[in-house]
Amino acid sequence: MEPDFSPLAEFLGDEFDGYLISADGSDSNQLYLSGFDAPDPYVTLYTPAGIHLLVSTLEFGRAKKESRADTVSRLSDYDYRDKHAEHGAVVGKAKTVAAFLADHDVGSLAVPADFPLGTADALRDEGVAVEAETDDVLTNIRAVKTDEEVEHVHAAQDANEAAMRAAEGLIRDADVADDGTLTYEGEPLTSERVKEEIEVTLLRHGCALDETIVACGADAADPHDRGSGPLRADEAVIIDIFPRDKETKYNGDMTRTFVKGEPSPEIREWFDLTEEAFEAALDAVEPGATGADVHDAVCDVYEAAGESTLRADPSAETGFIHSTGHGVGLDVHELPSLSPSGEELRPGHVITIEPGLYDPDIGGVRIEDLVVVTEDGYENLTDYPVELVVE
Amino acid sequence: MEPDFSPLAEFLGDEFDGYLISADGSDSNQLYLSGFDAPDPYVTLYTPAGIHLLVSTLEFGRAKKESRADTVSRLSDYDYRDKHAEHGAVVGKAKTVAAFLADHDVGSLAVPADFPLGTADALRDEGVAVEAETDDVLTNIRAVKTDEEVEHVHAAQDANEAAMRAAEGLIRDADVADDGTLTYEGEPLTSERVKEEIEVTLLRHGCALDETIVACGADAADPHDRGSGPLRADEAVIIDIFPRDKETKYNGDMTRTFVKGEPSPEIREWFDLTEEAFEAALDAVEPGATGADVHDAVCDVYEAAGESTLRADPSAETGFIHSTGHGVGLDVHELPSLSPSGEELRPGHVITIEPGLYDPDIGGVRIEDLVVVTEDGYENLTDYPVELVVE
Secondary structure, eight states: OOOOOHHHHHHHTTTOSEEEEEEOTTSHHHHHHHSOOOSSOEEEEEETTEEEEEEOHHHHHHHHHHSOOSEEEEGGGGTHHHHHHHHOHHHHHHHHHHHHHHHTTOOEEEEETTSBHHHHHHHHHTTOEEEEEOSOHHHHHHHBOOHHHHHHHHHHHHHHHHHHHHHHHHHHHOEEOTTSBEEETTEEOBHHHHHHHHHHHHHHTTEEOSOEEEEEGGGGGSTTOOOOSBOBTTSEEEEEEOOEETTTOOBOOEEEEEEESOOOHHHHHHHHHHHHHHHHHHHHOSTTOBHHHHHHHHHHHHHHTTOOBTTTOTTOOSBBOSOSEEEOSSSSSEEEEESTTOOBOOTTBEEEEOOEEEETTTEEEEOBEEEEEETTEEEEOOOOOOOSEEO | OOOOOHHHHHHHTTTOSEEEEEEOTTSHHHHHHHSOOOSSOEEEEEETTEEEEEEOHHHHHHHHHHSOOSEEEEGGGGTHHHHHHHHOHHHHHHHHHHHHHHHTTOOEEEEETTSBHHHHHHHHHTTOEEEEEOSOHHHHHHHBOOHHHHHHHHHHHHHHHHHHHHHHHHHHHOEEOTTSBEEETTEEOBHHHHHHHHHHHHHHTTEEOSOEEEEEGGGGGSTTOOOOSBOBTTSEEEEEEOOEETTTOOBOOEEEEEEESOOOHHHHHHHHHHHHHHHHHHHHOSBTBBHHHHHHHHHHHHHHTTOOBTTTOTTOOSBBOSOSEEEOSSSSSEEEEESTTOOBOOTTBEEEEOOEEEETTTEEEEOBEEEEEETTEEEEOOOOOOOSEEO
């Protein structure tokens, strides 16, 4: 099942002949539009008539086999080597791309806002009209997942659950030293040790990640703190894991909060309140509702209980101080957003729901699942218990 | 010890007031110039008077503490939120950056060739002159490492050696099944299994990687093949590992070729010849020699033995069909290049030396070490035996 690129054709309209991406496969727009991954930059042209790739000879065979392109051309088809030798890398490449565009009758281009300036200016010198688009047209298409994409996210989330189980297991099996820190097999149980366990588990499930959050106590009160040092009993530990499947490149995302021992009354109250906000947000997820509606549902619960939110106080530094969620796909943060500016939810949107409360004097609490919007509500892609106390 | 940015000042000369990067910390030029890493895009301005950062409020404290900037400004210092609300993300950001540039008396900019077009055009609309530079001025500065950077590469290479030992150990301890495939603890020993061992070992040493090569037999005859499926006795297995230290972000790089059992006479001859070419290349490494000289030393050895090279036959598909090496630092492939166009070597250049021979009918052989150019030659950063047969 192919993505629906018709909004891109509508966007081009009469103004542009085509949409061009020049990037390597680590760029999610490139990966998505081309259906192809390569470590060096390559060129993808979308026109209402089809998708056309321009790649190195080295990648030609694989691009023909693996990409979703209707046609694949080689740099050597346009004498790239000679142009490079005569004009240097940037101008030589632009002259090559200009010849490729002429072959496809393209004289005017829309490109992503992060398109490389050197190539754009050199294409303009070749007489091609180039304009950066700021409508997020491609990222809005990417936000609506096909069934196959939902399966890829689901598989990454399955691996995520295995990693969370491994992390929770370390905390469960830990001992408490006299000073209140956790130990495991005689060694201090640190954020770093738990992250290593998470990463090794993910590797064995075909996933990788750049960062993980395992943050205890005051660390957990800063939503951007990755956490470090020994974990302690009776304090809340936030574990937020966002792995990427190495094969499909789709991401998962989940957060749980654990306490080994006895949580403070405040943490216990916050956890129950956050679970209530989490359920209220899920209840609000359906096609036609907006990301802003879902965010409001969370703020309503927190504010009714007297907690501070950014909605009530834009300068708040404690309480609910981030948005409710975001899309997940080839990027771990993508459209739609579940925030005050959140747009309308559509079937196929894959989103996180992740309310939380933060205060350096108390700690932090966050609960996060990953769900897909369906025709009549949502389906939860996460299968992991929501329980605070680990014993 | 700070990098020497004076070539950047010379490049700017009278033509440009400053050099600007707008990217997140995954961009190595950004990471290097700012001395700062953040997951969302931020702005670094170099002028002959100093380095100036423009970051979000969230990153302000950390940027002041960790970056090499002389001054750090916040987006909110230039009313970014209002500008964003009024003009949208791209134009709002450009108006904010324009105000920041005016504060530093900068009206004309050189930027990297991959600078985002949307931002560049919007800055031009604000009256700032913006030109993409194609002289690799910053990447040439990055190519010359400080002692501290060499230590970071060395540490990544130490982790690499541990991973190579783990991989070699699996092959050594493997059994040979009746059909000639290797088995380990009763399971087939595959490329995938060896890669997992490598990745887990690297993780435990604080490193990560996106890809590894463990390629056996005909797979190994394609230098870009990552390898897959069961490993076989009596065939050459190329293992090429290029990890990145997660803390420092510097890379290592090493390749070894192993045979479990009895290599064919051709593989044995190729290995000895490749070791000879490898030694000849190392002998050629010194300040003042060019990357082309080192590459020629390898070609001389191979051609004298009657092997095909790209130097002798640009259309060769077997024999020595790649360049001799490349710089390694924040990127695993960076300047200088050890190829026909290779530039002059300078003390502080960190380079790979990696000759190899390939033929689908025979297999592949490659030997790769990582060395730093010194005042009077080179120092090898790699400490791993060069031996073909594993038993």
